[in-house]
Amino acid sequence: MLGYMNREALQRTLETGRAHLFRRSHGRVMVKGEQSGQFQLVREIWVDCDADAIVMKIEQVGGAACHTGHRSCFHRKLVGGKLEVVGEPVFDPKKVYGQ
Amino acid sequence: MLGYMNREALQRTLETGRAHLFRRSHGRVMVKGEQSGQFQLVREIWVDCDADAIVMKIEQVGGAACHTGHRSCFHRKLVGGKLEVVGEPVFDPKKVYGQ
Numbered sequence: 001m002l003g004y005m006n007r008e009a010l011q012r013t014l015e016t017g018r019a020h021l022f023r024r025s026h027g028r029v030m031v032k033g034e035q036s037g038q039f040q041l042v043r044e045i046w047v048d049c050d051a052d053a054i055v056m057k058i059e060q061v062g063g064a065a066c067h068t069g070h071r072s073c074f075h076r077k078l079v080g081g082k083l084e085v086v087g088e089p090v091f092d093p094k095k096v097y098g099q
Numbered sequence: 100m101l102g103y104m105n106r107e108a109l110q111r112t113l114e115t116g117r118a119h120l121f122r123r124s125h126g127r128v129m130v131k132g133e134q135s136g137q138f139q140l141v142r143e144i145w146v147d148c149d150a151d152a153i154v155m156k157i158e159q160v161g162g163a164a165c166h167t168g169h170r171s172c173f174h175r176k177l178v179g180g181k182l183e184v185v186g187e188p189v190f191d192p193k194k195v196y197g198q
Contacts, residue, residue: 002152046173047182049165053101055173066148074145074154083146 001065001073003032005054017042019056036096038062064090067097100164100172102131104153116141118155135195137161163189166196 003021005013009029012020019032019040033039044057066073069089076083102120104112108128111119118131118139132138143156165172168188175182 002147045177047175047177048101048172049167049169049174050172053173054177068148070148073147073149074152075148076146078144078146078153 010054013042013056019058032065033061036062036067036091038064038091038096040065062091067093069093069096109153112141112144112155118157131164132160135161135166135190137163137190137195139164161190166192168192168195 004024005020006022006029009020009022012029012031016031019042020029021032022028023030031039039061040056040058041061042056042058046055046057048054060071064071066075068075069091070085070087071090075086077086078084102118103123104119105121105128108119108121111128111130115130118141119128120131121127122129130138138160139155139157140160141155141157145154145156147153159170163170165174167174168190169184169186170189174185176185177183
């Protein structure tokens with residue numbers, strides 16, 4: 001998944017070992033998995049050359065990072081100009097997030 | 100690496116099979132590797148759940164994506180509050196980009 005972090009999100013990630021994001025749709029820092037329980041336990045943090053992006057290697061609680069229930073948000077592959085969904089959802093988003 | 104693409108960058112990537120980016124510092128679409136010759140041959144394109152980010156799996160010409168000469172822009176690991184450079188540069192940026 002790709003998400004946005006501000007200073008507070010990074011600090012809380014470092015303090016707790018769980019990925020936090022600044023969720024622009026909510027206007028505040030949230031722990032990833034706050035609604036779903038699908039937390040991300042941070043194992044490694046890598047910083048890019050101009051220090052404006054990081055990659056976090058995580059252990060995904062529940063096996064799915066995506067709100068669709070798929071393991072990854074990047075679960076659609078562009079093949080011959082069309083998007084193909086690859087893999088099955090791990091959970092049912094209706095059950096996790098409600099209707 | 101993380102980069103910004105607009106519609107034209109994606110179209111030129113699909114047409115040529117080489118990664119293109121909209122380089123904000125240059126104000127135009129450029130093929131990745133235009134200056135360095137370190138082109139990226141695109142093998143797979145994955146689209147995320149809300150279709151505002153893509154992951155491209157690429158074959159890196161020359162072995163390094165980063166302007167520092169490192170294989171990846173994400174070549175610094177956060178360990179105990181400090182950044183550790185992991186791995187050696189593949190090329191000398193002074194030779195590739197000039198002084």
